[in-house]
Amino acid sequence: MDGAVHPGSSGRSGGRDPRQISVARLAEFGHVPRRSLGQNFLVDDNVIRVILARLGCEKDDVVIEVGAGMGVLTKALVAVAGHVHAFEIDDKLLDPLRASLEGPQGMPANLTLHMEDVLNADMGTLEPPPTLCASNLPYSIAAPFLAEAVCHLPSVRRYVVMSQREVAERLVARSGGKTYGSISVWMRLHTRVVETRPLSRTIFRPIPRVDSTLLTLDRRVEDELVEREPQLVRSVIDMAFSSRRKTWVNAVAAATGLPKEAVAAAGAEAGLAPCLRAEQLEPQQYLALSRAFLDRGWQSAAARSTAYRPSPKRAR
Incomplete structure (x- = not known):
């Protein structure tokens, strides 16, 4: 077995393929899937x-x-x-949704x-607070949504989400590889990878041109600093990855305007060799560097850096 999830052959209504039922409903309401919104609808019961x-x-x-x-x-x-918050x-799609859900x-x-748009919603104020996340994530927002969710939805203990394969690889990547980036570090500071499972393209309509993966992630916050100073930690990570060809020292110094010697000294205190690049640092090392920034009162330098990206909600 290849471990992939393939279209189901059971769970059909009246012998009809559930995929065709969904396709017919789209046609009934005259809706054309919008590629700009990443609309590839899940249509398989299995x-x-x-x-x-x-x-x-x-x-x-x-x-x-x-x-x-x-x-x-x-x-x-x-x-x-007990309750579902569906975005x-x-x-x-409101009318097709109502037709599908109304009893x-x-x-x-x-x-x-x-x-x-969930990225413009204040997820932290949802009532009742979510405890689980299950989604066929639009490809364009998979990484931004998860980056926000792990920060602003601490009550969610497990994520089971579908995403484009390349995005999924970045989300769960380990240090040392080309796919390892700032989102990889951020997610590993908040979650543990339970399972990655390839998906067949034919479970979606329209059939996408890219492969997808089903990700199962459990919440596991690596350190209290992540929850206490999330924007500082995120900005330190982003600064280091802002110039991948540079060492982390040069990248952070350029992003903050701080003297390179001072940045290197902070890194030495955190146990980071100045010759390393961002993709060579483990998530725990980013925490140590963030703590060194905090000890020196460099939060404002991190916040005004060119690499700093506040969350969509907090930016308003």
Whole structure:
């Protein structure tokens, strides 16, 4: 077996392929999938069962879903969760979503449908607070959303998400490789990789031109500094990776305007050799460097650096 999730042959309604039912619903409402929004809708029941099994959802859990699409995953989540927060940015999908989710009593009482961009939402104020995340993430927002979620949704203990394979590789990469970057460090400071599983392209409609991966991540904060000074830690990581061809010392000095000798001294205190590049540093070493910045009162230098990227919500 290759470990990939392939289209299911069971769970069909009246002998009809569930993929065709979703395609027909799209046509019924005259909706053309928008490539600009990364709309490749999940249409396979077998994959839904795999997601639910990995998620381990209990009746008192609250699930956040990003990219509700046609409501295929949403409907399955509503059936097992205490509450579901489903985000969908495309308001043209509201009618298809309602058609998929409405029952004899109307929309499910345990569902909150957020027709907005999740990156502009204040996720930390969601009520009830999410405890799990299950999503077919639009390719363009997979990394930004997860970077925000691990920071602003500390109540989420597990993520089971689909993402473009290349993005997934960056999210779980280890030091030393070309795919290891700032998002890799950030995610490893907040999560533990439970499983990565390849997905067949044919479980989506329209069929994407890229491969996808199902990621299962458990929350595991590496150090209290990550939660106490998240923007400092994130900016230190971003600064080091801002010029990958440079050593971390040169990259950080250039980004902050601090003297290179002072930056190197801070690194020496943290146990970092000045000759290393950003991709050679372990997540724990970035924590040590962040602590050295904090000890020297360099938070403002980090915040005004050219590499510093505040979160979308906090930037407003």
